[in-house]
Amino acid sequence: MEGNVRYYDPIFKENAVLLSHKRETVLETAKELDITPKMLSKWRCIYKTFRKGSFPGRGHKRMYHINSKIFELENKLTESQLRLEILKKGSQYIHQGKQELYNFIYKNRKKYLISKMCEVLGASTSTYYSWTQQPFTKRETRVHLLKKEIVSVFFEFKQHHGSILITRELHRRGYQISDTQVSFWMKQLGLRSKVKKRFKVTTDSKHNLYTSPNVLNRQFKVDRPSKVWVSDITYIQIDKRFLYLTVIIDLYDRKIVGWNLSSGLSTVTTIIPAWNMAVSNRKILDGLLFHSDRGVQYANKVFTNILDGYKCTRSMSRKANSIDNAVSESFFNSLKRELIYSQKTLLTPKEMRAEIFEYIENWYNKKRRHSALKYKTIEEFNAEI
Incomplete structure (x- = not known):
């Protein structure tokens, strides 16, 4: 039976x-x-x-016995891989306090065993279960929300904002927090803005054309639109060759009023298309000061005639002195740090044009906060006038 x-x-x-x-x-x-x-x-x-x-x-x-040994080794390998996976995902929370660590364990409780996560991450299982039964304090809730908002702003602005710019954005969103606090939380969260890289100077100033004196004389702060425009050209590497970006910036609000991306460095393909865009976007006032470097694109007869036709005053940086055109240099620094150097592969000309358009028109001219404007966007700065 x-x-x-x-x-x-x-x-x-x-x-x-x-x-x-x-x-x-x-x-x-x-x-x-x-x-x-x-x-x-x-x-x-x-x-x-x-x-x-x-x-x-x-x-x-x-x-068979040999298979059982393999099975045992495979189990050990699976166990090691699981522990490594938990450690990779959870290690960043170990030094962020128990709230963040336990919150990670709670969110992943359906994927991994709670006891396994606690063991790997050095947390107490009993303390974790006690934590799940207790609500956050007001301070813990505030800190948690601030951390989430800091992370949100950091990635929204493409990982390029440091603590000062993030603090200004948080103030705009209604949070009361200091630069020091934001810097502290950023360090704890492991958030670091991307570092600047140097780029080569491509100005061709070895010519016999007329060059203007440095009328601007590093006076980069002006009191009205279309009083001073500055311009420069830089190279951008793409797949198998280079493109050349020309920009014209109004010093009043730091807006890119004209720009052009070309495959050559002639006047017709660089500054003239950028100029045409600028005059269509912003009205020129009498006595506009136009400042550039000593490049042949700016010194040649074709372009100087255009400036004379608009009754503009010409100004050029001194030889081998990039600081005389610091605003343009600063823009190219930002562009290459925030866009170009973050590309993992070289783009095609079509792809790069789309990226440059998005950066200038939808990011730099609309959303980016500028220290020269007291950390306001260009639109916010102009709205206050």
């Missing part, structure tokens, strides 16, 4: 087989262990085939 069926422990079965090889007969061993000779003989046959994998226990499949 089913109720009289006896179940034997796997260790008992293996020991029974080993003992039978030491006795003279199977019958003698079976009698000693109070089992049937037929059953013992069956166990001996199984053990002869599977060895250590003969008796895995109820619900488990028999396997």
